[in-house]
Amino acid sequence: MYIAVSGCLLGENIRHNGGHKRDGFITDALGHYAEFISFCPEHLAFGTPRDSIKLVNDPDGIIVQNNKTSKDMTAELTQTSKEELERIAKQPLCGIILKSKSPSCGLGSTILYRPNGYAEKKGSGVFAQMCQKEFPLLPIEEEGRLQDPWLRENFIMQLFAYHDFETFKASKPAMKELVAFHQSYKFMLQSKDDQSYRELGNIVANRYGEAFEELLAEYETRFKETIAHKSSIGKTRNVLEHMAGFLKKSISEVEKKTLHEQIEDYAKKIVPLITPLSTLDMLAKGYGVTYLTGQKFLHPYPKALALRSDIRSGK
Template sequence: MTIKIGISACVLGEPVRFDGGHKASGFCLQQLKPLVQYIAVCPEQAIGLGVPRPAIRLQRDSAMQIRLVQSRDPAIDHTAKMLSYTEKLLPELAVLSGYVVCAKSPSCGMERVRLYDDAGQQLGKIGVGIYTRQLMQHYPWLPVEEDGRLLDPTIKENFITRIFACHDYQQQMQGGFTVAKLVQFHSRYKFLVMAHSPVAYRELGRLVASAKLFTPADLSERYLTDLMHALKNIASRQQHANVLQHLQGFLKKSLNRAEKLELTDLIHRYRQGFLPLMAPLTLLNHHLRQFPNQYVAAQRYLNPYPEQLGLRA
């Protein structure tokens, strides 16, 4: 099944911004596009705002409510239309495994959007686009990222990891959620979660163990939400090294002393910052091909997304 990703239309290069321009993302258009199906949305255009159009902004009124208004004439208020449009669209977005939004946009920005008071004074970059705020509240498990932040290699790798994990979970639960499916999925993701959050690794394990305490619907959404929140943490070198040592333990009866020392040394040098992650991973995978282990081979930590994206390199 194709991975479906929501995306701001301007990030796909469509000239739908207020000034008739776009914010095409090279990564989204070149590297990611062959692997996913995009669902492009421009909420401003969808509620009838033309191209080009007067600029709009987020404004906090005297009742502390956030409004979407025209910058030059705040009396022109688009809030109700935007909320109504978003409410109608949200059920259609349940099929998504991720979403790329346009940074700084008063409709689509994920964070640090300029917010003004009703006197026109800037309160700071503390707002969230109205459309994206509703999206994230409705789907707290959905990986959401801004186009600009994807220029950071670490953030990009983290976002893609979450997209493919989310899609894998959705695929696993096709045909209906069962505890058996959850246990199977969790078994494959243990080490990936450990790399991103040792605390969440333990908490998710306890959640799966207490599955009978929840309804299937509640357990399914809670697990996915907690998983996505865990994976949102950036994995540190220390945490990666810890996982690599755990995986090395599965080879302790297969490797000779020299091979063990070589792999241990690579992991240690990676932990210290002298080597990239691919160095110990490549050697570990080499040994796993020589001495196959079905449980380890199934671990998504080893291949969290398609190799062709080259993100770990």
């Protein structure tokens, strides 16, 4: 899996002051499962070390300005941002992680200044804006927001689901495989957005006899849009109860009671999501309920990332 990452987050000494902002979760945890493609439009434009820059919200548009000399650096940074974008686009990317607050890489956290030097509002950096425009369906997040366990879990789930779809597409699937793929994502899609899950089901049903290539393209867009939704405790609880329903004829009263208590405790934020999920997984395996054991929602990404063990990963 290829992920493009702001070079300073990977520990490269390319910040304006010659330092870095290495992020241990990205390099150490995610690094086990991904290959990183580093970028830095500022280093490419101005070298390192360099004067710091800021974004000024001018009436004629956003200007990149040298903090020391007030020189307009917009053309240079725009040019190298385009070059970096072209370079990373050559890879089969499954996501982009940007450094927050940067005039180049910040995604909604970059301060935009008024021409008089006062901070006006927050927006996105030059490179981040280009990424969003170029890759509207790609998982893109900034590292600052990834400190929030809920956003982190949602992003990592999206990243791995995106990669899974790309792998599926590369396997040259036919209709039968698309039906199976959709089925395996049932509960994950429902935990994101039930309406979108139903719409995806309508695409797979192919009531109008569309050609498979068109159908798959339509499914891909809707699938990637759906996995970008954020889950919630309420939606997840519904999914857990729905999954428990598939076990009700097999499991004992004690097992049923324990499972429901765990789901309730999850909804009350007493236990993390991993608690009822592990029980569901164990019961599904123990009673051979293959419809559940094959669900991506039970194992959306490598368990060693342990993101569902954090009680704060539910909101």
